[in-house]
Amino acid sequence: MSNHLVQLFKRGPQWVLGFMSGTSLDGVDVALIQTDGERIHAFGKWITISYTSAQRQTLSTATKDALNWNWSGPRPKSFANAEKVMTIAHADAAKKLLEYWDGEKPVLAGFHGQTVLHSPPIEGQKGKTLQLGDGQLLANELGMPVVFDLRTADMEAGGQGAPLAPVYHTALLERAARERGDGEIGGVVLNLGGVANFTWQAEGYAPIAFDTGPGNGPIDEWIEKHGKGAFDENAKFALAGRVHEDKIEEWIKHPYFHAKPPKSLDRYDFSSEKLVSDMSLEDGAATLTAFSARTILHSIAQMPSRPNLVVATGGGRHNPMIMQYLSEEFGDALVDASVLGWRGDAVEAEAFAYLAARSVLDLPISFPETTGVEKPISGGQLVMPAR
Numbered sequence: 001m002s003n004h005l006v007q008l009f010k011r012g013p014q015w016v017l018g019f020m021s022g023t024s025l026d027g028v029d030v031a032l033i034q035t036d037g038e039r040i041h042a043f044g045k046w047i048t049i050s051y052t053s054a055q056r057q058t059l060s061t062a063t064k065d066a067l068n069w070n071w072s073g074p075r076p077k078s079f080a081n082a083e084k085v086m087t088i089a090h091a092d093a094a095k096k097l098l099e100y101w102d103g104e105k106p107v108l109a110g111f112h113g114q115t116v117l118h119s120p121p122i123e124g125q126k127g128k129t130l131q132l133g134d135g136q137l138l139a140n141e142l143g144m145p146v147v148f149d150l151r152t153a154d155m156e157a158g159g160q161g162a163p164l165a166p167v168y169h170t171a172l173l174e175r176a177a178r179e180r181g182d183g184e185i186g187g188v189v190l191n192l193g194g195v196a197n198f199t200w201q202a203e204g205y206a207p208i209a210f211d212t213g214p215g216n217g218p219i220d221e222w223i224e225k226h227g228k229g230a231f232d233e234n235a236k237f238a239l240a241g242r243v244h245e246d247k248i249e250e251w252i253k254h255p256y257f258h259a260k261p262p263k264s265l266d267r268y269d270f271s272s273e274k275l276v277s278d279m280s281l282e283d284g285a286a287t288l289t290a291f292s293a294r295t296i297l298h299s300i301a302q303m304p305s306r307p308n309l310v311v312a313t314g315g316g317r318h319n320p321m322i323m324q325y326l327s328e329e330f331g332d333a334l335v336d337a338s339v340l341g342w343r344g345d346a347v348e349a350e351a352f353a354y355l356a357a358r359s360v361l362d363l364p365i366s367f368p369e370t371t372g373v374e375k376p377i378s379g380g381q382l383v384m385p386a387r
């Protein structure tokens, strides 16, 4: 069957489904792209289906249990239920999307799963990462082959296991250059997710990518802790607060921000608890938001050259305070994904569709400059639907 898929892709680009359930536990993003594993030929429909509060609670419990478990002893009991709940939520989201899709049937799906724990390699010791997600159950539900577990092979080979979207970011920049007709593939694709990360690309270099530090994660946590919702909508609280600059100067000394890339983070490596627990709601929100923005700027400044295009993707691009910091630095070079015709909230889901196609074709999905793996490698497990 895998051979059959390879033959299909050899004949031409195919429609592929991709899923993302991000660290903010807000919902399932599902998107369609048409690809041959190299180029993005077309964008199809996409949707986000929010988790119900019960589903979110189940995932949040599994995430907390994972942090306490920390790879030692038997797996927490909550994992099995969370895995089933989130896999079914993914299947439902895809079925909903396909109801509104009148194009050709997708031939494959790329399933990221839900990261509950991520421990990058330290001092030559391999790292470990865990994405909950039952690939076989999803394949059965959708009646479609599914590629899942895309981070393990990279980690087994000594890589960070993240970020994986960079090879897709590169394909997006290539597509934009092709559409402009100038052949200039350079730029930065910035993902403003729970954790922030980017891919930097310029003529004559292999693309460089890494997690820059916290994104929306600690801000969300802070707002939720105060009973003010799941996130700081339009930076309402942050804009009413004062940024504690002294704290930012202190935190940015953390070795993570001075370590050479590649590097990656667990969503809870920077938590609001540790950072702003003694501040007012507004000052805490302002300081956490400024911290995320400043660590992004600090990381981009470490690149070999200054980008003349910075494309904002991910939920944090709806946060006006983060965007203000970025635009003070980059001016007109900073653009929203939509300016290039991309779908800023669907990029990660699209990336996993692209990665699934590359996995089936045995093309590399991670690289020395993106995850620190010794040589470019593929990854992922392919499962077929049960008959």
Ligand SMILES: Nc1ncnc2c1ncn2[C@@H]1O[C@H](COP(=O)(O)OP(=O)(O)OP(=O)(O)O)[C@@H](O)[C@H]1O
Pocket: 020, 021, 022, 023, 024, 025, 026, 191, 192, 193, 194, 195, 196, 215, 216, 217, 219, 220, 230, 231, 232, 233, 234, 235, 313, 314, 315, 316, 318, 319, 320, 348
């Ligand atoms: N209007 C808005 N104002 C402020 N923040 C917003 C707004 N809309 C979305 N966000 C932020 O975006 C987050 C969701 O972003 P996104 O879906 O990219 O995260 P994710 O996919 O879970 O993250 P990751 O990339 O780390 O996996 C929300 O939790 C919130 O913090």
Ligand SMILES: CC(=O)N[C@H]1[C@@H]2OC[C@@H](O2)[C@@H](O)[C@@H]1O[C@H](C)C(=O)O
Pocket: 022, 023, 115, 118, 129, 161, 162, 163, 164, 165, 166, 191, 193, 194, 195, 196, 197, 211, 264, 265, 348
């Ligand atoms: C371990 C893990 O799930 N990491 C996520 C997280 O969310 C953003 C950032 O941290 C990134 O490294 C990664 O996701 C994207 C999709 C990636 O692998 O590129």
